[in-house]
Amino acid sequence: MIPSSLEYFFNCKSIAVVGASDKKGKIGYVVLNNIINAGFKGEIYPINLKAERIMGLKCYKKLTDVNGNIDLMVLIVPSKSIPAIMEQAGQKGIKAGVIISGGFREAGNLELEQEVLNIARKYLIRLLGPNCQGLSYTPNKLCASWPLINTEGSIGVISQSGTVAAQIGIWAQEEGLGVSSIVSLGNKADVNEIDLIDYYASDNKTELISLYIEGVRDGRKFIDTLKKCDKPVVILKPGRTKEGRKAVVTHTDSIAGFSEVFDGICKQYGFINAHNIRELYDFSKAFAYMKRPQGNKVLIITSSGGSGALATDECIEAGLCMANLSAEVKQKLKANLPSHCVINNPLDLTGDADATMYKYVIESVAKEDIDIIYVIFGDPLPEVAEIIIDLKGKIRQELAICYLGGGDVQRRETFKMHKMGIPVFPTPERTAAVLKKLLNYKKGDIHG
């Protein structure tokens, strides 16, 4: 019997790092360092045969030397030493383990992987990996991985590539948006994408699942699990070309057949199909934090005429349609805005725009026949975040925010909006792409 809960991974109160190291650059150093620096509140036990203390923490020679409870162990040691460590873990009563070490199935050592799995089953230990990049869960200030990710957000990442997972985490962290969790699957000896989708589906810190997957062992069960999950799921899957499928088979020994039917499955069941890493991130941002607009009529409000023109092309090509302002509202805006403003769609406030002008315009058009208010900040405009945060939820329309050309001011304002759960996109084309995807989403309303 396998215990079904993954609680010990995400909500562990104590962690042992087997193979913790004080040598900068070693993975055993990086992971212990990140666990400490992410602000983990529970006990941390470095396990190292030689050191007395690492990073100020007392070291232990083996897991069974630790007096207190260990909820989660992270293994960063040569693969052949892992069966013996698993036995100690079983005796210690540990219930969850992350094996970062490689040297198993992916290196042709299927037997060693099976041996480790058998010990895990014997002691009811759940295993993540082997050959993975660990996991992060920001609500528990847990980062048993790299790079250091500790900004709390709503996106839950599951990835069969450590690099893709890391990149999504880095972008989310750099923009102040954050993630709820990141799990790198590795060889999936035990815990796989199905377990994790199930877990995220009922995790109230996760609003959306962001999935990089190369293949699944049980396609039927995978689809059924996704169908049951009432949170949006964005999926990036390589293998669109024959050559790509060959690369996938080599990388993770995934079943090639699934690739050919994957696009159809996404369309049929309403999973959100991303074409590349950037789309995986952008669509995750959009579906985690935005609602599906009620229709496709868009009003563009901008301080940059050029960005407005580019956004217009991109909106039209994305299937949106330019909303018309009523004569009444046009007249009101003309009377109250500086005469050089262009009262049209795009509505161009020009380079003299400030936060107050944006607020005035958005409030003035809130009762118009518009589904999406697409706001472009095209200059270093300060204090616009407060305006948007204040308006969000007060107006019927969906707000789509694009900020570019603003350097440091842009970074600061974007951070503020992200902290309040309002996604900001850095170019007009990326904003239009998420609007298209939101409008075409079929599974039902996002966020109930």
Added chain:
Amino acid sequence: MIPSSLEYFFNCKSIAVVGASDKKGKIGYVVLNNIINAGFKGEIYPINLKAERIMGLKCYKKLTDVNGNIDLMVLIVPSKSIPAIMEQAGQKGIKAGVIISGGFREAGNLELEQEVLNIARKYLIRLLGPNCQGLSYTPNKLCASWPLINTEGSIGVISQSGTVAAQIGIWAQEEGLGVSSIVSLGNKADVNEIDLIDYYASDNKTELISLYIEGVRDGRKFIDTLKKCDKPVVILKPGRTKEGRKAVVTHTDSIAGFSEVFDGICKQYGFINAHNIRELYDFSKAFAYMKRPQGNKVLIITSSGGSGALATDECIEAGLCMANLSAEVKQKLKANLPSHCVINNPLDLTGDADATMYKYVIESVAKEDIDIIYVIFGDPLPEVAEIIIDLKGKIRQELAICYLGGGDVQRRETFKMHKMGIPVFPTPERTAAVLKKLLNYKKGDIHG
């Protein structure tokens, strides 16, 4: 007669800032501050009616109060005061002026713009703007614009949108790539894109022209100028849709007809057509610093299997073809690389890869039937820049570099490569997109 040279803009030895301000946030503050902080070596004269000193510099009440020569003046004052200032400039013998102020043609004041232009013609003053975001020229440490751009590179930007220009500059600066110059055109009362393309064509600091253009007044002359220019020109032009064309007409009063035939013109004459801001930047990077590959056979070398699989799909979709390694080289690599490495295409060095392994592999395949070596660094891999810098030029193949998932290490290594003129792209899809564009380039060999 109009003097044809734009020398006084780019290689000025002295600048007057009319409307310089000591109030933070004002454009007159930002521009003076950026001129000083970019490291301009010549004389700087703030002109301000009230202040004695601004930012430590002596102020003058008017241009004619300055004793020394003034090569370039930057005007940031209300539009109606500009004719009088132009007269003083003429008396002072100033030969170049940037009018940042708005309130001219774009605000319906065509007559005022004509009046200013007439004074300029009378005194042989060349004018940039009005209603523009100024210019930067890094070889002269000149930044009479915002944001502060002072990293020297090879890309020359000409833009009819201040925001698009600023964003390209910001990206180039953030990545340590830099630009040679950025010019914001504004209303183009005098200096226009044709003058600037001509200037950049013979400027030995500029390798490539990056152009955002909404419309041209003389389409025939524009095309002839581009055809004569033997540097690659990347062009982003909005107006692909009817609605976009409408927005363009409103923004810069551009001739709509040109939009419809623009794609055809690019194809016919070999101008590089960018679809959005990101492409404008990426294609500019690629064509400024890379050569056109001799063919489409690519070898992908990666530390991330997932990124390798994604890159494979994207390369195939971009029209590339996966190169085959000879049996001999395969055998050699198998004998000398760790056993878990996948000797295939993608060639996966796995997460244990280091700089030395990349160097060994690239050197080993240099005589193979391969046109492009597409290197993916998919982890925080230190010291890889040195390897690439060392190999560049020593091998026949074109190197395409993608770095992702590496956080701070990635930033540092990317900077080092950019400093040496080797462009690095942050995702597999962006790398594939530039390879496609390079391969399809028809105008002739880039860089002679």
